[in-house]
Amino acid sequence: MFSLKMRASRNGKHVSGAERLVTEEKIEEISSELIKRAMGHENGVPDFINLKIEKVTEKINNLKHLEIKTVHSTSKETSRVIARNLLKNELEKYYLKNGKDIEKIDELIDFAFKIIDEGNMRGAAILDLDGNRLETDSNRGIRVKNIDTTDELSEKILGNSSLSERTVDAIAIATKVVNCGVISELCTSDNFSYTTGYIATKDGYFRILNLKGNGEVGGRVFFVENSKIDELYDKLENMPVIVY
Template identity: 60%
Template structure:
């Protein structure tokens, strides 16, 4: 098994990224990732990094994906109210949710911010954030999502992240895309992956926040988010 990761940037600013875990067809995947980097709506990169790493199949954790639910909203205000309601059910208060929305609306981070329930930011690098890496979905799950119109290619990528972080003990995830034209965001909790349309407006920035318990072992969590390989089925 091989982990393949792509990261593209311009003048040091993150433009796009992608990754997967496969058992073959390395050249095909690399070509697809390079094409994605060169045609991204956020701009043309001056740097593309491709990393290919062999994995021990015994180190890979296989988990079922979170239930996928789509909530259609007519505007950003309605979408964010619904997002708050979902997060409130997980014990996350409105002040903390507003702080999280400010973080994602500011954009510019390559990874996620981590907030505990006291509102403390726990990621060591506030500009970079934490990247969830070594993840993939099975071909069967990807086909199910795309052929049944459950979501898009972005949904396939996001469900891998969301399922892994919730499995590792994150209470909830709030995410909007850094793709300027893509306005659907999501909330992930133990109850599911909630796709919410119009969670941001077009041209607005995006980002990702993980909500965690106050007593969490943050070093262990970050290590597993970045290094432990997961395949979501």
């Protein structure tokens, strides 16, 4: 397999990025798809496109995608309550297991919302159960890499008219992080006008409409139990995963 990574920018500012894990005979076809994607991006035509093609020597991990469940809510307030309850439900088990005070979960979740609402991180923040930030660079955050979805899964998702490439990309990230031991992921889009976000846990990928307001920034937070942070970084960045 080969890893193909595209990133595009304009005036030094990131415009788009995407990656695929493909067999040798698909390199040309997928390279041109990635370039098309960069050129047609909603953030404008880039003046710089970087396409990196690398042979993957490690074993590929095939992971079953998290089940997609869409939660309809028309207000940000209600959506945030729904997100909070999903997070609480999952985090509670780990708080109890580690002898921590479950009364503190709300504080942790407030902090996570604050991080995503401030935006300005290229990658995800990592929070442990005590609210410590574990990213090595808190401006950059961690970026989950070496992921792809099978054509079957992409086609299945894109065959649903209310879903798009965003869900295809996000389900790959969410499925990988949950399988790497992250308790839960909270995500809102960094696209100002895309207001659907999600909570991912091992119980599913919960797409929540209106998780942020129109015109607002977004971000990602990974909640983790322990601080074996180097191991987690390595897996999230380097372990090749194909989600089916």
